[in-house]
Amino acid sequence: MTDELKKYESTIKKKHSFNWTPKFEEEIRTDLNKTVIIPIVIQTYEKLGWNLVYQDEKSAEAKRKGDWNRWTEKITVSFDYGKLSIKSVSLGNEMWDNGRNSKRVKLFIHAFKKTEQEFDRETLAELEKEVEKKNNWDDYEIPENLPQPKIRKEPQIWIPIVGGLITSLLLGFIVAFLSVKGIYIIGLFEVGVAIVMGFVLKQLIKVSNYTFYDHLHYLLIGMILITYISNQYFQYQIILSENNFQPFSFWEFMQARFEAGLTLKNLNTGWIGLLISWILQLVITYFVGILRLSSSLISYSLERIPMEVVDFAYYHFVKEKTEDQVRAELSKMGWTEKQDQEEVFESIGAMQGAT
Numbered sequence: 001m002t003d004e005l006k007k008y009e010s011t012i013k014k015k016h017s018f019n020w021t022p023k024f025e026e027e028i029r030t031d032l033n034k035t036v037i038i039p040i041v042i043q044t045y046e047k048l049g050w051n052l053v054y055q056d057e058k059s060a061e062a063k064r065k066g067d068w069n070r071w072t073e074k075i076t077v078s079f080d081y082g083k084l085s086i087k088s089v090s091l092g093n094e095m096w097d098n099g100r101n102s103k104r105v106k107l108f109i110h111a112f113k114k115t116e117q118e119f120d121r122e123t124l125a126e127l128e129k130e131v132e133k134k135n136n137w138d139d140y141e142i143p144e145n146l147p148q149p150k151i152r153k154e155p156q157i158w159i160p161i162v163g164g165l166i167t168s169l170l171l172g173f174i175v176a177f178l179s180v181k182g183i184y185i186i187g188l189f190e191v192g193v194a195i196v197m198g199f200v201l202k203q204l205i206k207v208s209n210y211t212f213y214d215h216l217h218y219l220l221i222g223m224i225l226i227t228y229i230s231n232q233y234f235q236y237q238i239i240l241s242e243n244n245f246q247p248f249s250f251w252e253f254m255q256a257r258f259e260a261g262l263t264l265k266n267l268n269t270g271w272i273g274l275l276i277s278w279i280l281q282l283v284i285t286y287f288v289g290i291l292r293l294s295s296s297l298i299s300y301s302l303e304r305i306p307m308e309v310v311d312f313a314y315y316h317f318v319k320e321k322t323e324d325q326v327r328a329e330l331s332k333m334g335w336t337e338k339q340d341q342e343e344v345f346e347s348i349g350a351m352q353g354a355t
Contacts, residue, residue, distance in 0.1 A: 001049050012106045014099025022097035025087040026105050035128045037079045044112045137318045146333040147306040149340040159208035167200045168223045172230030180238045190284040198292020224285050301350035310347045
């Protein structure tokens with residue numbers, strides 16, 4: 001950051017924000033068009049020393065580091081019909097931002113206006129041409145040849161199904177054992193279960209070469225249900241084997257659980273508390289698990305296809321060619337099998353998903 005910007009920062013009057021996640025937002029008008037606005041926003045981030053983490057045609061997001069090299073705020077700038085919206089959100093655990101978010105927003109606005117003044121009509125026109133050239137991939141040189149497809153494995157859905165079933169039953173037993181022994185921690189263990197499921201699914205995806213998201217999504221839901229239903233059954237069996245109770249059915253066991261309810265310290269929340277805890281188990285495991293599944297699919301889809309091939313196919317899509325035309329271009333380069341071409345298209349989708 002320049003001395004001029006540091007000096008201006010010290011003069012900003014802060015507006016304090018109190019919230020679970022403190023934030024501050026302000027809007028300004030601009031005459032810049034949508035082609036050049038985001039590149040100028042990114043230049044402003046660079047002047048301020050903020051790290052760009054995301055950008056698209058209408059927005060750019062950066063994070064700022066404070067003392068001890070810690071992320072302190074996330075600043076998002078969005079453009080819409082001549083209006084620029086600047087929002088800063090705290091990344092720490094505080095409920096009071098001490099005015100830091102307002103300071104970031106006002107500092108950005110000042111720096112943006114200074115950057116905007118550096119461009120006249122000619123330089124704006126040049127910038128617009130550069131951006132359009134980049135977006136249209138005009139500098140891309142079509143290679144004479146591409147890396148050839150590896151020996152392809154036929155996708156096998158039965159591998160994730162069998163592996164998922166075994167994993168679910170093992171997790172169900174572990175959760176049941178820990179619950180009976182009284183060392184189960186609500187929240188922590190659900191995250192642990194989801195992480196294990198995500199790791200196992202990642203390995204099963206690699207072994208099976210099966211990447212159809214919808215089916216894997218349903219498989220994850222099935223794994224979660226099997227884990228927590230089998231957990232109750234395994235608890236029932238463990239309690240029967242460790243105690244000299246008269247034999248009773250699994251249904252009677254579940255009725256007794258509902259009658260006993262859930263006790264937190266000295267507070268018995270009854271069957272409602274027990275039901276809510278089960279719902280939380282499912283929800284926490286699902287959302288953490290789906291995040292792990294999505295990231296695993298993205299990473300695997302990007303790993304199995306060379307980036308040169310992905311760029312080649314994407315270039316032809318940018319040039320507004322149809323899917324059949326892109327397949328024809330791939331075939332000319334040795335990618336003749338439909339399955340290989342499908343995997344290239346999946347990699348393009350994974351690249352956008354990673355972004």
